[in-house]
Amino acid sequence: MENNLNTSEIKAYCNTFCEKLTFSHFSHQPVITGKEILELSEIRQINLFVIRHLLAEWRKEASKIKSPYFNYEAPEVKDALKEFMNILSRQIAIREDDFFPLLQNATYDTILLIFSPYDYYMHLIHDPDKEELSLQELKRTAKYVKINSNLLQALIEKVEATGNQRISKEDAGHLLNEVFQNIQASPEDVDGYMTKFSTIEPLSETILYGTTADTYDDKQQVQQEEHFDEPTPIDHEEGNGESNNDAFQTLNDHHSSSQKPSIAEIHQRQKITSIRKHISINQRFMFINTLFEGDEESFNRTIDYLESCENKRSATSFLASEYPHWNEESEEVEEFMELLLKRLS
Structure with a gap:
């Protein structure tokens, strides 16, 4: 199922792509806000993954403030913490050095999700920072995945069917294989995304796969034959003239x-x-x-x-x-x- 992506070249591409994208913003702004993050890239998935990585780091930092001397499960405390996080979420202001690694990770994840969703979801399952796969975390991630998202929804359903809130990485990998074997339809078309990436930094099949265009076409044919559900396309253009x-x-x-x-x-x-x-x-x-x-x-x-x-x-x-x-x-x-x-x- 894997497309044998050229990982080293993709990471190098992400570095150059992100340098150009960050320069376009930070050349005239000292920080980037939450609203600006959501509008940074024409590829909306990148923006959403930045927010996902940001909130994940935020949750890690928030967990560090917990002291063994206090009850953080008390309703009043939970409500206060939630309100505190709501206030902070409206005050995002990130400097370039702190923002760049978030953007790099988001761009790399987006490329995997578009050009090899199997690789992306396997990487998600085998997160080295986690010992098991959490159903709650999968559902949280689903809020940010807008490309080939039907695969993640199918995986969530399979995990729910086990009746467990957490499962091993090995079991999750087996469930993901079942998803790819059983879902029928084609993955999202990649041509439009190739064009959008290339407006910032040229992206080619050689960068992605380390192969010639002919081999890339063959890989595309194999990918089409995998037949998994195509999500409902979302058009970001303005209205079509309806009232x-x-x-x-x-x-x-x-x-x-x-x-x-x-x-x-x-x-x-x-x-x-x-x-x-x-x-x-x-x-x-x-x-x-x-x-x-x-x-x-x-x-x-x-x-x-x-x-x-x-x-x-x-x-x-x-x-x-x-x-x-x-x-x-x-x-x-x-x-x-x-x-x-x-x-x-």
Whole structure:
């Protein structure tokens, strides 16, 4: 299943790519903020992986402040820590030397995920810093994976089916092999990503595989024959001229499609009683900075109003009126509407 990636060349490529990308920002800014991270690269997966790595390091640092003399499981303490993390998430400011390794790791992971998803998920499973694979960590990672994400969802379902919250790396590897053997359809097309990478630093099949173009074509044919599900493509372009109400209604229809859902999707679509209580820290960060342009007051006011809505029509009409510039096909709007529809289903 592996594509025998040219690891040394890819790492060298990532270094050059990241040097150019960081220069484009830090040549005129001393730090990079959370909002700027989400907009740094045209390849959105890179930006999301930076946030993932950042929050992972943040959790490690946060765990170091715990003292054996205090009860960190007390509800008041947990609420205070959560609020503290929410406040910090709105104050991200990273200098170039600290940001560069985060961007390098994110770029390398993105290349693996696009050009050899099997390699990416195997690397995820065999993280040297962890002794076992955690179901919670897999679900946390899934929030940031937007390319070939169906593979991770299938792996999560298989881990859930074992009834365990943690499994060994060996068992997880066997489950991943089953995923690749059983999922049917093609991986995401790589040509568009080759072009996007190359706008910053030329990327070729020789860099990726250390082979000629002919051999690369053969590898692409083999990869196509592996047949795994292609995720629903997400277009980041602006709206297509529909009215705002129609746009939000189209999104509503998309989430209410008659396609048979997977086990994970069934759980994801279960009704919730509160939007606010089901917004994760990373979602809150993403919504405020991207959908509400950093305006926390506007975010809170909108959530309060939506919590009071009694049906989908009134909620979507409000959003179409107040935020006509939202791109209904963006990941942020998709996730926001997913929560709204769970609340009003």
